Amino acid sequence: MVWIVTVVLLFLSSHTICTNPALKARVTQQALDYGRQVGMQVLQEELKKINIPDVSGSTHVSVIGKVHYQISGIRIQAFSIAQSTVAFSPGTGMKLSLDNTNIAIHGNWRVKYSLGRDSGSFDVSVNGFSVSALIGMSTDQTGRPAVKSMGCSSNVGSLRLKLHGGASWLYNLFRSSLEKPIHSALVREICPKVSEAINSLELKLQRLKVTANVDKIAEIDYFLVNPPVITETFMDLDFKGEFYNIGRHQEPPFTAGPLSFPEQTNHMMYLAVSEFFFNSAAFVYHRAGALQINITDSMIPKSSPIRLNTSTFGGFIPQLKKLYPEMLMLMKIHSLKQPALTMTSDNITIAMTGAADTFAILPNSSLAPLFVLNLDVSVSATPSLSGDKLTGSLVINRLGLSLEHSDIGPFETSTLQGMLNVVTKIIVLPKINAFLAKGYPLPSVDQLSFVNPTIKVKEKFLMIATDIKYTL
Ligand SMILES: *[C@@H]1O[C@H](CO)[C@@H](O)[C@H](O)[C@H]1NC(C)=O
Numbered sequence: 001m002v003w004i005v006t007v008v009l010l011f012l013s014s015h016t017i018c019t020n021p022a023l024k025a026r027v028t029q030q031a032l033d034y035g036r037q038v039g040m041q042v043l044q045e046e047l048k049k050i051n052i053p054d055v056s057g058s059t060h061v062s063v064i065g066k067v068h069y070q071i072s073g074i075r076i077q078a079f080s081i082a083q084s085t086v087a088f089s090p091g092t093g094m095k096l097s098l099d100n101t102n103i104a105i106h107g108n109w110r111v112k113y114s115l116g117r118d119s120g121s122f123d124v125s126v127n128g129f130s131v132s133a134l135i136g137m138s139t140d141q142t143g144r145p146a147v148k149s150m151g152c153s154s155n156v157g158s159l160r161l162k163l164h165g166g167a168s169w170l171y172n173l174f175r176s177s178l179e180k181p182i183h184s185a186l187v188r189e190i191c192p193k194v195s196e197a198i199n200s201l202e203l204k205l206q207r208l209k210v211t212a213n214v215d216k217i218a219e220i221d222y223f224l225v226n227p228p229v230i231t232e233t234f235m236d237l238d239f240k241g242e243f244y245n246i247g248r249h250q251e252p253p254f255t256a257g258p259l260s261f262p263e264q265t266n267h268m269m270y271l272a273v274s275e276f277f278f279n280s281a282a283f284v285y286h287r288a289g290a291l292q293i294n295i296t297d298s299m300i301p302k303s304s305p306i307r308l309n310t311s312t313f314g315g316f317i318p319q320l321k322k323l324y325p326e327m328l329m330l331m332k333i334h335s336l337k338q339p340a341l342t343m344t345s346d347n348i349t350i351a352m353t354g355a356a357d358t359f360a361i362l363p364n365s366s367l368a369p370l371f372v373l374n375l376d377v378s379v380s381a382t383p384s385l386s387g388d389k390l391t392g393s394l395v396i397n398r399l400g401l402s403l404e405h406s407d408i409g410p411f412e413t414s415t416l417q418g419m420l421n422v423v424t425k426i427i428v429l430p431k432i433n434a435f436l437a438k439g440y441p442l443p444s445v446d447q448l449s450f451v452n453p454t455i456k457v458k459e460k461f462l463m464i465a466t467d468i469k470y471t472l
């Protein structure tokens with residue numbers, strides 16, 4: 001029942017009701033159609049395992065007399081599903097139906113009567129077999145999705161028997177003694193097989209990880225915060241989508257706003273990733289003190305005429321040359337507030353507030369504090385996808401600086417502007433970009449991958465439209 005796995009495994013589930021999700025997934029009929037194609041092959045194999053027990057008995061046949069018969073080794077050789085549909089069942093889950101299915105059955109027969117004995121084989125073809133099943137989709141109390149069988153019915157069409165060997169009178173005997181057991185075995189076993197497949201999917205879902213590890217600092221919670229919303233044409237799943245400090249869950253002083261999809265159905269799946277997703281990351285990394293970087297002269301490319309030393313800076317701050325001649329400098333940049341990310345149509349802007357503690361490195365390696373600059377930075381981000389991970393890169397829009405504190409007397413900061421722009425461009429941003437390039441894991445499953453995803457920045461969220469591929 002891979003087709004259900006394909007669809008359901010994408011999603012994880014809920015414990016709190018009425019929380020705004022920071023990540024929302026929409027699954028369309030296209031995904032069901034794809035899942036059906038993949039799943040039907042697997043389903044056909046499963047259904048072939050239906051067991052039809054041996055039959056034996058005796059009956060009276062005119063002219064011949066009493067006949068003992070035994071039918072054994074009955075097995076389904078082929079299950080060809082001519083027509084299958086998987087559709088959403090609004091408010092409930094999904095409906096699966098197989099119609100016009102042909103079943104080829106093979107077996108052996110043996111008879112014994114007063115005048116002798118005989119044996120041979122037979123084929124039965126069942127035409128116009130159909131099954132329909134309703135699968136309920138919900139969430140369980142552990143925050144995972146749940147599926148259960150909500151009903152199943154089958155209809156065995158007509159049977160046609162072909163005997164190999166034996167006298168012609170046997171045909172009528174076997175027709176009546178085979179039809180019933182085959183009919184009832186199919187009726188008895190088909191729906192339990194479907195339930196079994198749904199149960200094994202449910203077991204898989206119970207083992208899903210609802211937390212994705214990002215790095216040593218952060219993890220992302222991906223359980224569903226609301227029950228799935230299922231309409232005629234799509235299913236929406238609301239994921240928590242929040243970053244937390246590993247082992248120390250603390251809510252940020254802001255909450256996720258509502259998320260809704262524009263009407264679109266030409267892809268299998270849509271993902272909306274809200275501003276909150278990223279801002280919760282900013283909150284976690286800022287609180288963990290991870291938004292910091294120490295800049296030394298050795299990090300500046302050899303070719304750059306601007307050096308992080310007291311001669312270069314002394315050109316703008318004359319007293320520096322006198323107090324600390326010919327020394328290298330160190331700049332410790334760290335965030336003062338959590339960066340704030342905002343999304344407008346086709347634009348992601350991040351506002352960062354930080355400080356640069358600046359030191360001279362004395363010949364004995366101890367640090368002499370020089371000054372502290374306040375930094376006010378605006379950057380633009382370009383999101384992208386790498387596999388199933390969300391990545392991005394930043395470019396600088398604006399860098400504002402002011403002197404917070406000086407140990408070497410007052411000086412004019414505006415002269416430092418150009419130099420700091422360069423330092424930010426060639427050192428700080430490449431570091432952040434390298435970090436972002438590692439990517440944030442989106443909720444997904446090992447065997448599922450995105451196919452031709454596109455990403456677009458909307459008002460307050462990112463939208464990813466993608467097809468999916470299931471690899472067995
Ligand atoms: C920067 O240097 C300080 C010590 O001066 C150290 O505690 C901190 O971990 C360093 N940060 C980075 C990102 O290397």
Ligand SMILES: *[C@@H]1O[C@H](CO)[C@@H](O)[C@H](O)[C@H]1NC(C)=O
Binds near residue numbers: 307309312326327
């Ligand atoms: C400082 O930078 C200047 C270039 O601006 C260079 O000539 C000088 O050798 C550097 N001094 C040290 C101590 O690295």
Ligand SMILES: *[C@@H]1O[C@H](CO)[C@@H](O)[C@H](O)[C@H]1NC(C)=O
Binds near residue numbers: 397
């Ligand atoms: C995005 O918006 C910000 C703030 O309004 C602006 O400074 C920046 O230039 C914009 N970026 C792009 C790529 O349009």
Ligand SMILES: *[C@@H]1O[C@H](CO)[C@@H](O)[C@H](O)[C@H]1NC(C)=O
Binds near residue numbers: 362364
């Ligand atoms: C390093 O040198 C400075 C100035 O020469 C001095 O004030 C400081 O105490 C020295 N630090 C150490 C650890 O020797």
